[in-house]
Structure formats: structure tokens, C-alpha cells
Amino acid sequence: xxxxxxxxxxxxxxxxxxxxxxxxxxxxxxxxxxxxxxxxxxxxxxxxxxxxxxxxxxxxxxxxxxxxxxxxxxxxxxxxxxxxxxxxxxxxxxxxxxxxxxxxxxxxxxxxxxxxxxxxxxxxxxxxxxxxxxxxxxxxxxxxxxxxxxxxxxxxxxxxxxxxxxxxxxxxxxxxxxxxxxxxxxxxxxxxxxxxxxxxxxxxxxxxxxxxxxxxxxxxxxxxxxxxxxxxxxxxxxxxxxxxxxxxxxxxx
Amino acid sequence: xxxxxxxxxxxxxxxxxxxxxxxxxxxxxxxxxxxxxxxxxxxxxxxxxxxxxxxxxxxxxxxxxxxxxxxxxxxxxxxxxxxxxxxxxxxxxxxxxxxxxxxxxxxxxxxxxxxxxxxxxxxxxxxxxxxxxxxxxxxxxxxxxxxxxxxxxxxxxxxxxxxxxxxxxxxxxxxxxxxxxxxxxxxxxxxxxxxxxxxxxxxxxxxxxxxxxxxxxxxxxxxxxxxxxxxxxxxxxxxxxxxxxxxxxxxxxxxxxxxxxxxxxxxxxxxxxxxxxxxxxxxxxxxxxxxxxxxxxxxxxxxx
Numbered sequence: 035x036x037x038x039x040x041x042x043x044x045x046x047x048x049x050x051x052x053x054x055x056x057x058x059x060x061x062x063x064x065x066x067x068x069x070x071x072x073x074x075x076x077x078x079x080x081x082x083x084x085x086x087x088x089x090x091x092x093x094x095x096x097x098x099x100x101x102x103x104x105x106x107x108x109x110x111x112x113x114x115x116x117x118x119x120x121x122x123x124x125x126x127x128x129x130x131x132x133x134x135x136x137x138x139x140x141x142x143x144x145x146x147x148x149x150x151x152x153x154x155x156x157x158x159x160x161x162x163x164x165x166x167x168x169x170x171x172x173x174x175x176x177x178x179x180x181x182x183x184x185x186x187x188x189x190x191x192x193x194x195x196x197x198x199x200x201x202x203x204x205x206x207x208x209x210x211x212x213x214x215x216x217x218x219x220x221x222x223x224x225x226x227x228x229x230x231x232x233x234x235x236x237x238x239x240x241x242x243x244x245x246x247x248x249x250x251x252x253x254x255x256x257x258x259x260x261x262x263x264x265x266x267x268x269x270x271x272x273x274x275x276x277x278x279x280x281x282x283x284x285x286x287x
Numbered sequence: 288x289x290x291x292x293x294x295x296x297x298x299x300x301x302x303x304x305x306x307x308x309x310x311x312x313x314x315x316x317x318x319x320x321x322x323x324x325x326x327x328x329x330x331x332x333x334x335x336x337x338x339x340x341x342x343x344x345x346x347x348x349x350x351x352x353x354x355x356x357x358x359x360x361x362x363x364x365x366x367x368x369x370x371x372x373x374x375x376x377x378x379x380x381x382x383x384x385x386x387x388x389x390x391x392x393x394x395x396x397x398x399x400x401x402x403x404x405x406x407x408x409x410x411x412x413x414x415x416x417x418x419x420x421x422x423x424x425x426x427x428x429x430x431x432x433x434x435x436x437x438x439x440x441x442x443x444x445x446x447x448x449x450x451x452x453x454x455x456x457x458x459x460x461x462x463x464x465x466x467x468x469x470x471x472x473x474x475x476x477x478x479x480x481x482x483x484x485x486x487x488x489x490x491x492x493x494x495x496x497x498x499x500x501x502x503x504x505x506x507x508x509x510x511x512x513x514x515x516x517x518x519x520x521x522x523x524x525x526x527x528x529x530x531x532x533x534x535x536x537x538x539x540x541x542x543x544x545x546x547x548x549x550x551x552x553x554x555x556x557x558x559x560x561x562x563x564x565x566x567x568x569x570x571x572x573x574x575x576x577x578x579x580x581x582x583x584x585x586x587x588x589x590x591x
Contacts, residue, residue: 068530072289072298108586110395118403118575119393121584147369180583214289249293256294256523266518267527268512269436271534275353278538 054094063239065212065221066246069236072215076100076241080148082227085116092230094203095138097227099156100210100241102133103219104163109177117222126228129163138196141248147231153232154226157243158191160184166168175176189213218243294343294526296340300301303333304532308347312540313376317548318560323348326533328405330566335529341388341477342518342525343422343533348479348511350534351541353505359501366452366498370505372459376466377473377510382541384474385517392522395586397574411481412563422556427554453494453502461492466506474514481505541565 060075078098088094107130110121136157138145151157166180185191190213198208220242226233245253256263290301305327315322323344330340357364391397446459467488469480484503488494494502519525548556 067291068292070288071291084447108395109557110584110586112579112582112584114578118399119582120399122423124395168492177583180581181585183582183583184585193365209591215296217296223406245293249291252527253293256519256525256527260520260523261516263527264516264525267515267525267530268349270531271346271512271515272353273352274538275355276357278350278542279354279357282542 044167051088053084053089054227055216056235058225058237058239059242060223060239061209063241065216065241065243065270066247067218067244069248071214071215071216071249074199074212075209076212076226077207077209078223079205080225081202082206082231083122084123088203088242089229095199095228096141096200096206096208097196097228098135098137098198098208098210099161099222099224100133100135100212101131101161101222101224102217102243104131106130107181111177112279115236115262116135124207125164127162127178130181131161132156132190132219133212134158134161134185135194135210135219136192137171137194137197137210139196139200139206141195142193142195143152145228146226146233150228150231154236156224156226158186158193162271173272189261204243212243216243218245226263275284290528290532292335292526292529293357294511294524295335297336299335299529300331301407301532303538304387304529307333308533308536309540309543310536312351312537312539312542313473314560314563315537316541316544316546317551318544318556322351324405324409324476325481325563327401328571335526336491336524337401338460338522339526339529340468341401341475342522343516343529345473345511345518346525346527347533347537349508350530351537352479352507352511354538354541356501356504356508359504363452363502365496365505366450366494366499367505368448369450369453369455369492369494369498370502372448372462373466373469373502374504374509375471376463377506378441378455378513380467380470380472381474381510381511381514382470383467384471384516385521387471388475389521404472404569406497406568406575408476408483409564409568410572412486413561413568415486416557417511417565419562420554420561424554425560427513434477435545448477453492453498455492455494456539457492461549465491466510470510470514476518479504479511481507491505510518533542 036203050166058078059082065074067077081248082094107127108124109127110124112119113122115122136142142157152159159178159182161176162181182191198206209220221243223239225237227235244250288299289298291298307326311322311326314325326347327340327344330344331337356365380422388397391400447456449456450457465484469484472478472480472483481503484507485499488499488503489496515525
């Protein structure tokens with residue numbers, strides 16, 4: 035009996051999984067942070083490649099995630115001490131993406147089952163990894179919740195349900211808005227095709243976000259040549275102070 | 288027009304920064320203060336990270352004090368000897384201040400410290416100035432000249448030194464201490480410390496008022512330049528783009544402010560400044576006293 039189940043699973047599941055594939059296009063695979071950078075919108079579009087006819091059963095759904103570079107984050111909580119609000123407890127979240135957007139073609143509960151979410155780490159809470167909060171802190175989960183809440187508020191984390199348009203179960207497109215307060219790095223972009231909550235195909239690519247031109251130069255200089263950068267800041271300040279005084283004393287005459 | 292600040296990593300409106308620089312510049316020109324104590328909290332309000340605001344403001348003060356001190360050199364109202372003594376104290380204080388700043392940053396308490404410093408100092412200075420200028424207005428109405436004490440305990444201390452420009456023969460200890468205190472404040476609060484230095488020089492050291500502002504500006508240039516270098520090399524928090532936007536507005540505003548200042552009465556100016564200082568202080572105090580809307584805050588982990 036068990037052998038039979040396994041056999042049928044192999045027979046049906048394998049060809050099904052290989053049947054549909056993602057072919058993807060991006061409006062840009064590079065985002066340049068220039069001096070006048072004010073956020074960016076990336077158009078993500080693609081098609082489902084299949085050899086056979088569209089399978090029966092639950093319709094095709096699409097989930098798109100875009101994830102910024104992950105860093106450890108320290109979440110602090112204020113408490114009232116001596117009449118003023120002071121940071122007291124803190125929990126370190128091991129890895130949290132600096133940006134994370136989930137865009138789906140229908141309400142998330144309809145397109146993705148919990149098991150598949152855990153396996154592929156798709157939703158926002160899954161994208162954050164937090165192990166081992168200090169023992170003296172009772173409600174450690176509230177710190178992770180706060181992290182998500184704060185970043186949702188500033189659009190650094192986004193859940194856009196129903197923003198992927200699908201045509202004829204074959205073509206899909208969506209756009210992801212990157213906010214202006216963006217950090218550098220490779221932004222992992224993943225596409226999942228699901229049917230009845232199960233992931234049937236996925237695809238990964240990287241959008242490169244880089245400071246360019248003057249932004250790049252100043253940032254590198256400030257890290258790698260901090261002393262020179264400091265001297266340059268001072269030189270500009272002195273020049274501006276001298277310049278203003280010189281120009282206005284000329285005007286006075 | 289939005290400008291992306293490379294170090295602060297936020298995007299802000301360039302005209303807003305130019306305007307802020309200009310307004311604070313006008314005020315600093317009118318009242319003869321550096322304006323750092325107004326600018327740094329304003330930068331917090333528009334969302335610049337506090338560490339970047341403090342470090343960058345130090346850099347901006349270098350520009351405005353340099354512009355100011357040139358005028359004082361022309362009028363020969365800078366006591367270089369006194370300035371040097373204050374400066375030695377100031378550099379020691381600034382180094383200590385940046386150390387305290389970095390320690391508290393690692394403890395997550397730097398915002399609290401900066402805000403507490405602001406509330407305490409702005410509150411005290413604002414209140415003193417308000418009372419003093421009210422009294423001055425009352426006295427000028429009665430027609431009495433203001434009196435000043437000539438001798439106090441300061442003149443009893445050892446290590447005496449002659450300061451010719453100021454016409455003083457006093458111990459070097461009080462100027463050194465004043466210098467250290469202002470240096471610490473400059474590093475922690477991102478201010479030049481003129482609002483502490485000027486009253487201390489007049490009332491504690493007994494320096495003549497005409498050399499006070501020039502001498503204070505002279506030593507502030509070096510202390511804030513030193514602070515800028517320390518923040519730039521240890522914290523990497525000086526944002527040069529932010530500094531340029533602020534100081535362009537600032538130096539122009541300062542020159543306009545100086546014209547307006549001439550047209551107004553000294554006591555009226557001081558009362559206006561006092562009210563402004565108290566408003567900024569009250570706003571910051573409320574933030575500490577009232578329950579914040581968001582109890583949690585995010586910071587970079589030390590990464591061990």
C-alpha cells in the first residue's frame with residue numbers, strides 16, 4: 035500500500051513539477067542610487083512555459099518576493115525609569131532583510147499553504163531569522179513583531195496582495211516600489227508559481243542596487259580613507275566660511 | 288528636489304535643508320550664536336539619524352564660525368592667548384566627549400544622552416536669558432545703568448597668566464575647565480558651545496564683552512574641527528552632502544541675519560532667542576516624558 039502511494043506520487047508529482055517553468059523579464063536588473071535618487075519602481079513580468087495544455091484543477095497563482103541584503107538588527111524597548119523613557123531591554127534578531135516585499139496574485143492565504151511557506155520562506159515573518167533571545171526577556175516574539183511593524187510602516191517591508199496580474203494562466207506582471215531609503219547590495223528576486231497552495235515552480239534572479247557616481251565615491255572615501263574624508267569636509271567648511279565672508283564684504287563696499 | 292545623502296542613507300528635500308540652513312543662519316547672525324543648538328534638534332525632527340546629525344553639525348559650525356571669526360580678526364577683537372588656553376581644554380574635552388558618545392552608542396543610550404543634554408542646557412540657558420533680558424528691559428525703562436562685579440573667588444587661584452588683549456591677570460585653571468566642558472558638549476551635542484562659552488567668559492572669567500565673541504569663535508573652530516575629524520574617523524557619521532546643503536544656506540542666512548540684528552534692540556533680540564530656546568527645550572522634554580507611540584526602536588547589532 036505504502037509502495038503504491040509512493041509510486042503514484044512519483045508518477046504524478048514529478049512530471050507535474052517539471053511541466054511549468056518561469057520565463058522572466060525585469061524592467062531593470064540594476065538600480066543606481068544617484069544623488070537625486072527618490073525611490074525606484076521595478077517592473078517584473080514573465081511567462082509560464084509549458085509543453086502541454088494548461089492543467090486542470092486550481093488556477094495558477096504567482097508570488098513575487100524581493101529581498102534586500104540581510105543584517106543582524108538590535109531591537110530595543112523603552113521603559114519608564116525615573117520619569118523618563120529609556121531603552122532597557124534589547125533582543126538581537128540574527129538576520130533581517132533591509133527590504134522585503136511580497137507581491138501575490140490573490141490573498142496570501144489562498145495562494146500559499148503554511149507548509150509551503152515554511153519550506154520556501156516566503157512571507158515576511160519567515161524571512162526574518164531569530165534564534166535564542168536572552169533568557170531574562172519574557173516576550174521575545176514581541177521584538178520581532180515590532181521590527182516587522184516598524185519596517186511595514188516605512189514601506190521597507192511590503193505585502194501587496196492581488197498586485198500580480200495574470201492573463202490566461204500564462205502571462206503575469208507586477209511592479210515593486212523600492213523606497214528612497216535604500217541600502218546597497220544584491221536584491222534577491224524570487225518568483226513562485228503555485229496551484230492550490232503548493233509551489234509548482236520557482237525562479238530566482240538578483241537585482242543589483244548600487245550607489246553610483248558621487249554617492250559611491252563619497253561613501254567609499256568615508257569608509258576606506260576616513261582621515262582624508264574628514265579633512266575634505268573641513269576644507270569645504272573653511273572655504274565656504276571664507277567665501278561667504280569675502281563675498282558679503284565685497285557687496286558691502 | 289530630493290537628494291540622497293550618502294552617509295545618512297536617507298533621501299531628503301534639498302530645498303528644505305537649504306531653507307533650514309538659511310533660517311538658522313539668520314537667527315545665528317541676529318543673535319551671535321552658532322545655531323548648532325537649534326539645527327541639531329531640527330535635523331532629528333526631519334529624520335536624520337542622531338549620530339549623523341551630531342557629527343555633521345560639528346562640521347557645519349566650522350564653516351559658520353570661520354566666517355564669523357574673520358570679521359573679528361579685522362576688528363582685532365580676538366584674544367589669541369586666551370583662545371589657545373580655552374582650546375587646550377576644549378581638545379581634551381572633545382576627545383573625552385567622543386569617547387563617551389561611542390560608549391553610549393554601543394549601549395543604545397546615545398539618543399537619550401543627547402536629548403537630556405539638550406533639555407537641561409536649553410532649559411537653563413533659555414530661562415536665565417529670559418529673566419535677564421526682562422530685567423534689562425525693566426532697567427532701561429527706569430534708566431539705571433547695569434552694574435557688574437569686578438572681583439570674585441576666581442582671582443584667588445594659582446598659575447596666574449597675563450592675557451593682554453582681554454586686560455586680565457588670572458589663573459589658567461578656570462579657562463581650562465570652561466574649555467573642557469565646552470569640548471565635551473561640542474562632541475556630544477553637535478554644537479559649538481558658544482551659548483555656554485560666552486556667558487562663562489563674561490561672568491566667570493570677567494573678560495570684556497567686545498573680545499568675548501571673537502575669542503569664543505576662534506576656539507570653537509578648532510574644537511569643532513577636531514570633533515568632526517574624530518566622528519569622521521571613528522564613527523564614519525559625517526555626511527558631507529548634508530553639511531554642504533546646510534552651510535550654503537547657513538552662511539548666506541548669517542549675513543542677512545546680521546543686518547536684521549542691527550535694526551533691533553538687544554533686549555528684544557535676547558527675549559526672542561530665549562523664547563525660541565525654551566520652545567525647542569519643551570518639545571524635546573515632552574518626547575522624554577510622554578509615552579512614545581512606538582516603544583521599540585531598531586539599531587545596528589554589534590555583530591559578534
